[in-house]
Amino acid sequence: MKLTIPEHIKNLIPYPPGKPLEELEREYGITGSIKMASNENSLGPSPKAVGAIAAALSNLHRYPDGSCYYLAQALAAKLGVDAGQIVFGNGSDEIIALLAAALVMPGDEVISSKPSFLVYPKVAQAQGGINRVVPLNKMHHDLDAIAGQITDRTRLIFLDNPNNPTGSVFSKEAFNAFLAKVPESVVTVLDEAYLDFVDHDKRIDVRDYLAGPKPVVGLRTFSKAYGLAGLRVGFGLMSPAIADCLHRVRGPFNVNSLAQIGALAALGDEDHYQNTMTMTKEGILWLSKGLTALGLTPLPTQTNFFLVDLHQDGKAFYQAMLKKGVIVRPMTAYALPTYIRITVGTAAENERLLQAVSRTLTELAA
Numbered sequence: 001m002k003l004t005i006p007e008h009i010k011n012l013i014p015y016p017p018g019k020p021l022e023e024l025e026r027e028y029g030i031t032g033s034i035k036m037a038s039n040e041n042s043l044g045p046s047p048k049a050v051g052a053i054a055a056a057l058s059n060l061h062r063y064p065d066g067s068c069y070y071l072a073q074a075l076a077a078k079l080g081v082d083a084g085q086i087v088f089g090n091g092s093d094e095i096i097a098l099l100a101a102a103l104v105m106p107g108d109e110v111i112s113s114k115p116s117f118l119v120y121p122k123v124a125q126a127q128g129g130i131n132r133v134v135p136l137n138k139m140h141h142d143l144d145a146i147a148g149q150i151t152d153r154t155r156l157i158f159l160d161n162p163n164n165p166t167g168s169v170f171s172k173e174a175f176n177a178f179l180a181k182v183p184e185s186v187v188t189v190l191d192e193a194y195l196d197f198v199d200h201d202k203r204i205d206v207r208d209y210l211a212g213p214k215p216v217v218g219l220r221t222f223s224k225a226y227g228l229a230g231l232r233v234g235f236g237l238m239s240p241a242i243a244d245c246l247h248r249v250r251g252p253f254n255v256n257s258l259a260q261i262g263a264l265a266a267l268g269d270e271d272h273y274q275n276t277m278t279m280t281k282e283g284i285l286w287l288s289k290g291l292t293a294l295g296l297t298p299l300p301t302q303t304n305f306f307l308v309d310l311h312q313d314g315k316a317f318y319q320a321m322l323k324k325g326v327i328v329r330p331m332t333a334y335a336l337p338t339y340i341r342i343t344v345g346t347a348a349e350n351e352r353l354l355q356a357v358s359r360t361l362t363e364l365a366a
């Protein structure tokens with residue numbers, strides 16, 4: 001083979017491939033492990049979504065509706081926006097990639113933070129863009145430093161608010177002051193994957209900015225609060241002009257038919273949503289107390305997960321937890337070697353996690 005592979009593609013680092021749960025269990029000789037590593041919803045998917053998907057299986061020979069018509073109508077009504085301001089994707093991951101594909105030319109610049117969602121620099125590099133990566137300041141986005149990195153080549157700024165992996169948020173005032181420094185040619189992306197878990201008085205409503213002179217795009221997902229991570233549905237809220245660019249770039253059937261049907265049903269499943277909120281809020285409080293009592297430092301969070309400072313090597317801790325059937329996320333890939341990230345689970349899962357943490361601390365101290 002004589003492939004000519006562009007340098008910027010050769011240098012891309014593939015997303016770290018996790019092993020299937022079943023393989024991990026076989027390797028470690030364990031059963032009934034619990035996964036608290038990927039910020040998924042431990043309650044499971046919305047039962048209404050599951051029912052609607054099951055009822056739709058016999059139509060799998062048909063192509064999906066390329067416009068996501070019914071889902072767009074329902075969501076537009078729920079959010080009080082125009083359907084033309086919504087673009088759906090195969091997860092919000094795809095919207096992130098579409099933004100880069102639509103707006104970034106080779107040599108253009110994209111600003112993101114570190115640590116932050118690893119997808120942002122990846123999609124920029126895939127377009128031949130140049131990443132400017134700004135370190136967090138005390139576990140928060142450094143909005144001043146980010147504004148300081150803007151040049152006339154800047155096309156996109158990615159801000160996950162709340163930030164993954166720290167769970168921290170910035171205020172509306174801080175965001176407004178930041179936006180005042182951003183030129184009208186730069187698109188600011190507010191990734192709101194965890195918005196549902198944010199206290200109401202701490203939320204920034206992206207809808208307030210959609211018609212403003214400074215382009216702002218909000219990203220939301222059905223993967224977290226709605227429990228549909230495996231289905232792959234997310235969406236962006238944006239001006240019709242930006243939406244038009246993304247529609248030009250996207251695949252004609254980028255959201256599959258079951259995903260559209262499941263997401264639509266989940267939107268109407270108020271019980272599941274409220275149960276998720278209750279489980280998450282209670283779990284965060286309970287785990288926060290428990291982890292602190294064990295001498296660890298969980299950071300304040302506005303999400304369904306914690307970043308926890310173990311004050312010791314996170315990888316070894318993660319492996320010792322794995323042997324007890326509790327899967328958490330080591331933070332080596334995020335350059336936080338003494339931390340792990342823990343997703344809140346059900347009350348029973350949280351108890352099991354805390355017991356495993358306690359035993360691991362004893363073991364590793366011995």
Ligand SMILES: *Cc1c(COP(=O)(O)O)cnc(C)c1O
Pocket residue numbers: 039090091092093094117160163164191193220221222223224229232233234
């Ligand atoms: C989980 C997550 C998403 C959602 O990704 P999907 O592709 O919609 O599953 C987006 N951004 C951040 C920061 C996340 O943590």
